[in-house]
Amino acid sequence: MATSIPSPEENLTDLVPGLPPDVLxxxxxxxxxxxxxAKAGDAAAFEQLIRQYxxxxxxxxxxxxxxxxxxxxxxxxxxxxxxxxxxxxxGNSKFSTWLVRIAVNESLMRLxxxxxxxxxxxxxxxxxxxGSIPRDFAEWRxxxxxxxxxxxxxxxxxxxxxxxxxxxxxxxxxxDIENLxxxxxxxxxxxxxPAVKSRLLRARxxxxxxxxxxxxxxxxxxx
Amino acid sequence: MNCTDFLAKLTDYFDxxxxxxxxxxxxxxxxxxxxxxxxxxxxxxxIDVYRGHQPYEFPEELSLRMRExxxxxxxxxxxxxxxxKRASKPVPH
Numbered sequence: 001m002a003t004s005i006p007s008p009e010e011n012l013t014d015l016v017p018g019l020p021p022d023v024l025x026x027x028x029x030x031x032x033x034x035x036x037x038a039k040a041g042d043a044a045a046f047e048q049l050i051r052q053y054x055x056x057x058x059x060x061x062x063x064x065x066x067x068x069x070x071x072x073x074x075x076x077x078x079x080x081x082x083x084x085x086x087x088x089x090x091g092n093s094k095f096s097t098w099l100v101r102i103a104v105n106e107s108l109m110r111l112x113x114x115x116x117x118x119x120x121x122x123x124x125x126x127x128x129x130x131g132s133i134p135r136d137f138a139e140w141r142x143x144x145x146x147x148x149x150x151x152x153x154x155x156x157x158x159x160x161x162x163x164x165x166x167x168x169x170x171x172x173x174x175x176d177i178e179n180l181x182x183x184x185x186x187x188x189x190x191x192x193x194p195a196v197k198s199r200l201l202r203a204r205x206x207x208x209x210x211x212x213x214x215x216x217x218x219x220x221x222x223x
Numbered sequence: 224m225n226c227t228d229f230l231a232k233l234t235d236y237f238d239x240x241x242x243x244x245x246x247x248x249x250x251x252x253x254x255x256x257x258x259x260x261x262x263x264x265x266x267x268x269x270i271d272v273y274r275g276h277q278p279y280e281f282p283e284e285l286s287l288r289m290r291e292x293x294x295x296x297x298x299x300x301x302x303x304x305x306x307x308k309r310a311s312k313p314v315p316h
Binding site: 041043046047050051054055058059062063068071072075076079080083084133134137138139140144145150153154155157158161172176177179182197198200201204205207208211212215 | 234240268270272276278281285294302
């Protein structure tokens with residue numbers, strides 16, 4: 001006898017008649033289960049969460065601090081703090097966004113320690129107008145990065161992003177390199193969406209201007 | 224639309240978050256302003272080059288070392304059960 005298999009939605013609504021339809025709209029993110037298991041003391045589940053996000057957290061920390069050893073320490077601290085505070089994670093945001101937020105705070109704190117006489121915050125240097133108006137209108141050569149070795153290119157990219165104020169560097173890293181949405185970036189940094197957009201524009205324009213020195217058709221540093 | 228108006232919309236334009244009427248104006252401006260066309264092209268390449276070439280290495284050795292250090296700290300809190308020892312190499316007789 002052929003019987004149709006009820007969909008998971010039908011099962012759920014049978015079990016919980018009052019369940020609002022939007023609860024069924026999207027399946028829960030796989031991290032939700034891993035976090036729940038980790039909260040219950042499942043070490044393998046927490047290790048899996050580390051595996052998933054360690055690269056992103058490490059790169060974010062290194063982009064902000066510009067220091068590899070700091071990034072390593074910060075990555076370890078981020079996951080340890082996350083573990084200690086797992087009970088506080090309510091699942092209102094993505095687990096990865098929560099981790100990034102911890103990583104940004106830890107990284108800025110590390111920068112503050114390094115520059116004891118200077119305040120380092122998301123607002124540092126963002127009041128300037130530098131780079132908000134393009135000045136270089138030289139076209140770039142086609143595939144300009146191919147004129148450099150991998151090591152040369154990595155050095156150019158490191159030097160270029162290191163020259164941005166931390167507030168711009170962080171927004172560019174999260175939004176354009178780590179591919180967070182504008183809203184997730186705002187949430188991770190505790191900024192408004194318009195503030196993220198404004199900083200992102202200026203970060204992109206400043207990086208463009210600086211890379212033009214290497215990639216522009218008529219520039220001195222170009223190969 | 225002038226260049227300043229265009230720049231104000233550049234982030235939304237890149238992120239595809241621009242309403243159709245405004246998009247038509249942006250495209251019209253780009254068709255007539257070579258400077259803005261260059262800015263769009265080179266800004267897009269800026270984003271692409273960073274996305275395509277991670278300047279920071281993350282070797283497996285570093286990943287393993289960090290993960291083990293974190294898990295050790297977590298276990299030291301007593302909130303995780305001691306896991307069984309990983310299979311060690313057989314001791315030669």
